[in-house]
Amino acid sequence: MELEFLGTGAGVPAKHRNVTSIALKLLDERNAVWLFDCGEGTQMQILHTTIRPRKIEKIFLTHLHGDHIFGLPGLISSRSFQGGTEPLEIYGPTGTEEFIRTALKISRTRLSYPLKFIEIDQEGILFKDKQFEVSCKKLDHGIDSYGYRVVEADHQGELKVEELSALGIQPGPIYGQIKRGDTVTLPDGREVDGRQFVGQPKKGRIVTILGDTRYHSHSVELARDADVLVHESTFKKDEEKMARTYYHSTTQQAAKVAKEAQVKQLILTHISARYLAKDVLDLRAEAEEIFPQVRVAKDFYVLPIHFEE
Incomplete structure (x- = not known):
């Protein structure tokens, strides 16, 4: 299991950061990739990775702001051109299906595979099979914005x-x-x-990926005991008033969620284009004042998620 960050920027693309998209690579677990958000240019970012669009099994949208969804029509179309035949499931707030079907209809795009839309009308479990459970809760971003919690089933112990x-x-x-x-x-x-x-069972891993949000108790609930928490960090700690105005979080608000939820690792993303290399070090240092196990993601950063020893 790995997380690969295809885009880590906020609002608009920048030379050093594309807008938001995160791939949860489950190639060993189920030979599939799950995508979380799909900002403009995501398919171009994928070309610089080993990800194959036809391996994308599910797409989870946190919310319908453009920097999180404008890459969808192109990616969906390319997945068809590149030999994708397996169904694609797309989870997201109300309006997800209308947006995608309208774009495909107007552009007269024909797909070689079926789309299945699961629009979120309530919090709770969205998907569950023998391997994984995915649940969601609403966050605080002015429009419907969700966080996702992915829980892996425990693995049977190894044969001696x-x-x-x-x-x-x-x-x-x-x-x-x-x-x-x-x-x-x-x-x-x-x-x-x-x-x-037979050895002791291995506890399944937990990954929490949040949409854009102010500090919220639901963030803590979704992240409880997670191996990895991915949290937006659009503003520095001294910009808390601005963060609240624009329904976003600061570095230290993200770190506060990580600490309260007792996660193992915090990854900050959704970084404003105004922050350059030196600023990123400052962002990390601010978060580390509250929660030490933190990293600021950059485009194409790959995070392996190991079993707890």
Whole structure:
């Protein structure tokens, strides 16, 4: 599992930052990519990565401001041209389907795959299968803006292959029985309790990605105990009044959410184009005054999300 930041800017594209889009790469887990927001130029950013548009399985939109959605028609169209045939699910606030279907209709774009729209009309669980659960809560941004919490199911413990080999038990279908925890009778009459040869389960990982928002208690709830929290940081700490006026957050408000939620790592994104390299160091330092495990994302930054040791 990895996060790849395709765009980390706020409002308008800049030379050093494109507007918002984040890829959650689940290639080992389900051979798929989930996209969170799709600002203008996202498909161009993808060309500089190993991501294949046809691998994009789901797109989650935090809100319908242009810097988060204007890249959708182009990406959806290109996914078709590039051989995509699998359905694409798009989650977002009311108006998501109208925006996309209007753009495709007016441009007479024909797709080689079906679109499925899931418009959010209430908070709670949006998607759940054996591997993942995705839930959302509304934030505070003037228009409907949501944060998403992705929870991975716990992984079964690893089979203790060396111990089995030491007992003379060779690989084969019997390993599957043992890994299920069954009691297995060997050809020589010995009984093996499978539970003794499977390691401890690995706790599933939690990723929280928030839309644009003022400081809000829902942010803390969505981020509770997350391995990674991705939070917007449009303003410096001394610009709290401006952040409130424009329904955004400061560095230290994001850090406050991370601290209250007891997350393992905070990633700041949605950085104003007026902040350059030296300013980014200041943004990080401000957040570190409250929460030390913080990084300011830049375009194409890749964050591996490891299991807790």
